[in-house]
Amino acid sequence: MKILADQNMPLVEQFFADFGEVTRFDGRTLQSEQLIDVDVLLTRSVTSVNEALLIHANKLCYVGTATIGVDHIDTDLLKQRDIAFTSAPGCNAVAVAEYVISSLFALCQENACTLEHKTIGIVGVGSIGSCLREKLAAFNVTVLVCDPPKYEAGQLAEHTDIDELLSKADIVTFHVPLVTTGKHSTLHLMNKARLAALKPGTILINASRGDVVDNHALLEIMRAGAKLDVVLDVWENEPSILTDLLEFVRYASVHIAGHTLEGKARGTQMLYEKLCELKGVQTGKALADFLPVPALTQVTLQETFSEADLGQLIHLVYDVRRDDGILRCNLASEGFDSLRKNYPIRREFSTVKVLDAGAYSPLLQGLGFVVE
């Protein structure tokens, strides 16, 4: 079996070698000829899997994307051609939720405020939105959620209309798929009118897809003096992003919110499990067999630890400002894709055991730390 895998996908050889020969490709430049005689295609979000790419795919029987978003895949075409397909739902939900938590604590530190009594609007309450909601549950905050498709399907008990949510929220964070048609389209969900209507001081976070926020409109209102704390992980027209926006963005990163080692590796594992299912073989390999020991494994809290120190603990594991620095210092010389490819190792909160957490145990557990 010939397996073609994106070069930025970890652990493919470890998981897939028993199925056949693994060849790597550059996700942005994959050509249709490279799919001749290929049985399995494993992609990330930068490869459009469409008619043009599959024109020479004479043996393709399985396509997997190690991502949650599937806006780069023509799933109808795969169905028509009887090619099995899977994405990796939930693989990086924890990673993105931790990106948001890290951003919020960094902003609180720099703005000399706390999360207490803030109203946080989560738009899109799927894997990521729900994970973030759970992490925020132990804090004294009001969480408003907006997810019309889920609400209409009876899968969400409460729901706040987007415009009402935007009018009330101190913090609004987007976790929707990119949908370009229909009544729940998310293309420019944050258009100029909605951006302009945000209260001064609002924190606006987009770690979903760049096109969900109209970047030119955002630039326009920021240039006109809007007072927003903007955090952008995703951008319109990646990798050629609107660099003029950077000076108005508090934390900017290169679409890496989901790129913890665990998040990326879970994606590969999920594609492996699907292939095992398709081939009717047992899944003999687990993530824990391959993940390296993290650099930081244990932290002991002292009696003096208080909620004011929480940011320090969170940022020990992951500080979004590292990634902001990477983008600002290297974008011009390295380029967006290269910074994604060479993203430094990042681990999840669950890789760190917190000792002597005492009264902070529930809060820390809720955030995802292991508490003993």
Ligand SMILES: NC(=O)c1ccc[n+]([C@@H]2O[C@H](COP(=O)([O-])OP(=O)(O)OC[C@H]3O[C@@H](n4cnc5c(N)ncnc54)[C@H](O)[C@@H]3O)[C@@H](O)[C@H]2O)c1
């Ligand atoms: N920045 C990153 O690294 C990164 C990582 C993972 C996912 N993502 C993006 O985040 C998106 C969400 O991920 P997820 O795992 O939570 O997906 P998910 O499919 O589990 O959840 C998405 C939710 O958005 C809801 N939704 C759809 N249209 C909506 C609308 N118009 N308004 C409000 N809600 C709407 C859906 O009903 C669903 O509940 C992905 O589609 C992907 O594009 C980005």
Ligand SMILES: O=C(O)[C@H](O)[C@H](O)COP(=O)(O)O
């Ligand atoms: O949709 C997703 O899962 C993410 O956007 C994904 O983690 C990031 O994209 P990629 O690294 O696959 O290009």
